[in-house]
Amino acid sequence: MQERTEISTLGEFGLIDHLTKNNETKNSSTIVSVGDDAAVIDHYGRQTVVTTDLLVEGIHFDLMYTPLKHLGYKSVIVNISDIYAMNATPTQIVISIAISNKFSVEALDEFYEGVYAACNRYNVDLVGGDTTTSQKGFIISVTAIGEVAPDKYVKRDGAKVNDLVCVSGDLGGAFLGLTILEREKKIFEETGAQPDLENQAYIVGRLLKPEARKDVIEYFAEHNIVPTSMMDISDGLSSEMLHICKQSNVGCVLYEDKLPLNEDSKEFAYKLELDPTACALSGGEDYELLFTINQADHEKIDKNNGFSIIGYITEAANGKTFITRGGNKHPLIAQGWNPLK
Numbered sequence: 148m149q150e151r152t153e154i155s156t157l158g159e160f161g162l163i164d165h166l167t168k169n170n171e172t173k174n175s176s177t178i179v180s181v182g183d184d185a186a187v188i189d190h191y192g193r194q195t196v197v198t199t200d201l202l203v204e205g206i207h208f209d210l211m212y213t214p215l216k217h218l219g220y221k222s223v224i225v226n227i228s229d230i231y232a233m234n235a236t237p238t239q240i241v242i243s244i245a246i247s248n249k250f251s252v253e254a255l256d257e258f259y260e261g262v263y264a265a266c267n268r269y270n271v272d273l274v275g276g277d278t279t280t281s282q283k284g285f286i287i288s289v290t291a292i293g294e295v296a297p298d299k300y301v302k303r304d305g306a307k308v309n310d311l312v313c314v315s316g317d318l319g320g321a322f323l324g325l326t327i328l329e330r331e332k333k334i335f336e337e338t339g340a341q342p343d344l345e346n347q348a349y350i351v352g353r354l355l356k357p358e359a360r361k362d363v364i365e366y367f368a369e370h371n372i373v374p375t376s377m378m379d380i381s382d383g384l385s386s387e388m389l390h391i392c393k394q395s396n397v398g399c400v401l402y403e404d405k406l407p408l409n410e411d412s413k414e415f416a417y418k419l420e421l422d423p424t425a426c427a428l429s430g431g432e433d434y435e436l437l438f439t440i441n442q443a444d445h446e447k448i449d450k451n452n453g454f455s456i457i458g459y460i461t462e463a464a465n466g467k468t469f470i471t472r473g474g475n476k477h478p479l480i481a482q483g484w485n486p487l488k
């Protein structure tokens with residue numbers, strides 16, 4: 148009898164490892180393959196970056212509280228965020244959709260309004276895609292292509308001992324936005340009461356209308372900074388930090404009191420009796436950039452108040468450590484939301 152192994156025994160990352168463990172690179176033009184935010188392809192010295200993401204109704208978004216225009220916008224953002232995470236500039240996207248007959252042309256027009264708004268804002272051309280039907284649910288696949296100056300791409304595997312660990316923006320907001328929207332959805336379903344978002348525009352916006360950190364890549368270019376490693380934060384800080392440590396074969400120390408938290412996020416977390424630190428560590432979908440830099444670049448990062456230095460890189464043998472405000476040491480673990488729920 149054929150063996151049957153449940154996917155849940157591997158988890159998302161274990162499954163990808165399993166499916167790609169025998170994957171061989173046959174073309175010299177393939178410079179970076181599976182395992183990073185995007186692949187890098189070389190065309191006689193010019194380098195192209197490519198990444199793809201699939202968004203599935205009921206898994207990645209809920210149309211009860213996601214306006215279609217926002218969904219279109221976000222579908223583009225989550226992809227080009229992976230291009231920026233390679234220190235590259237997105238240039239084109241292709242987008243494929245599977246739709247059921249519950250959608251009208253007007254609804255799809257709204258979705259595309261969001262797609263075009265993101266393309267305009269980030270100077271990206273929509274150059275193709277595919278359209279098909281789905282029996283149930285809306286499925287969106289976006290592939291983004293970008294370019295990077297030869298060998299200026301930044302992978303997840305370059306962090307070195309004593310590098311500084313940095314993050315852009317603030318963390319945990321999108322998770323709190325999701326929490327309030329899910330709460331209000333439940334109340335609406337049970338009582339029919341109109342949603343009360345308590346004027347939480349910041350956190351709701353973080354979830355429904357994220358931005359990609361184009362400005363960070365531009366800052367690096369202007370200040371001659373090439374991070375030693377980088378990735379975008381889609382699954383949560385601790386999960387992404389562990390990816391960098393694993394792929395760079397290093398350890399790290401992160402400090403709770405250095406984690407960037409927005410005031411509104413913090414207050415709202417307290418109100419829900421959630422720990423803002425846990426939201427920052429494990430909440431996903433903020434689409435900020437996590438990167439490491441050589442200490443020589445310390446001042447260049449420090450003078451930009453949009454960045455936080457949250458820790459440093461150690462030898463692998465020292466493990467991955469999280470130091471709380473009270474000075475207690477804990478192993479850094481990923482409780483991140485696994486999108487393959």
Ligand code: ADP
Nearest residue numbers: 163166167180181182183184185186200229381
């Ligand atoms: P991100 O969160 O940055 O989008 P993922 O965790 O989705 O990255 O993917 C990690 C790596 O695994 C990427 O290089 C991606 O291209 C690759 N990957 C994901 N799914 C598959 C698959 N089914 N087959 C081959 N490669 C995959």
Ligand code: MG
Nearest residue numbers: 184229232379
């Ligand atoms: Mg990524």
